[in-house]
Amino acid sequence: MEIDAREKRSLYRVLAGVVVPRPIGWISTRGPDGDNLAPYSFFNVATPAPPTLAFSAGPDGDDRKDSVENAESTGAFAHNVVTADLAEAMNATSTGAAVDEFDRAGVTKRECETVDAPSVGESPVVFECTVVDTVELGASTLVLGEVQYVRIDEEVTTDGKLDTGKLDALGRMTGSEYTRTRDRFSMERPE
Numbered sequence: 001m002e003i004d005a006r007e008k009r010s011l012y013r014v015l016a017g018v019v020v021p022r023p024i025g026w027i028s029t030r031g032p033d034g035d036n037l038a039p040y041s042f043f044n045v046a047t048p049a050p051p052t053l054a055f056s057a058g059p060d061g062d063d064r065k066d067s068v069e070n071a072e073s074t075g076a077f078a079h080n081v082v083t084a085d086l087a088e089a090m091n092a093t094s095t096g097a098a099v100d101e102f103d104r105a106g107v108t109k110r111e112c113e114t115v116d117a118p119s120v121g122e123s124p125v126v127f128e129c130t131v132v133d134t135v136e137l138g139a140s141t142l143v144l145g146e147v148q149y150v151r152i153d154e155e156v157t158t159d160g161k162l163d164t165g166k167l168d169a170l171g172r173m174t175g176s177e178y179t180r181t182r183d184r185f186s187m188e189r190p191e
Helices: 012-018 066-074 084-092 101-105
Strands: 025-031 034-040 043-048 051-057 076-080 109-111 118-120 125-137 140-152 170-172 178-180
Touching: 025 043, 025 051, 025 066, 025 118, 034 051, 034 066, 034 101, 034 118, 051 066, 051 125, 066 076, 066 125, 066 140, 076 118, 076 140, 084 101, 084 170, 118 125
Parallel strands: none
Antiparallel strands: 025 034, 025 076, 043 051, 051 140, 076 125, 109 118, 125 140, 170 178
């Protein structure tokens, strides 16, 4: 199969099916209509210095998603790491319905330490970010946020360092598929 991207209207299924697993950006924001919590599978770390996270949100009908509007308006958002035990809660927040997603998911709303955004109390790692920029790319909006503060629960650390084996983060595949990050192997870099 070969696809000429200049002729194809959407490569969403190819991108979402091949660029896997993707981290899940469980983004929480504060807005004029209340707090918002939603998962984004087009999410990743953008740069380590300054520490910057990025998520991309497509439109909600003809409007931009609440996460984008809120992040732009307050200049802040939080990313809550999704672990295996939070999978159902995260999935419950993927609806576009006008509801309090924290209540719908049955998770605890916790105030961030340094930015005007809520966070998920049960998430073992939370990144508090200030918005650096938003970029309109076609119908989607890319939001870049500089990390200001990180909360890491002791239960996912060993000797004072993050232990990815204890974190048990989820990854997004395609469609309704997710993956656990338990199957790991190590490989030394060549000298």
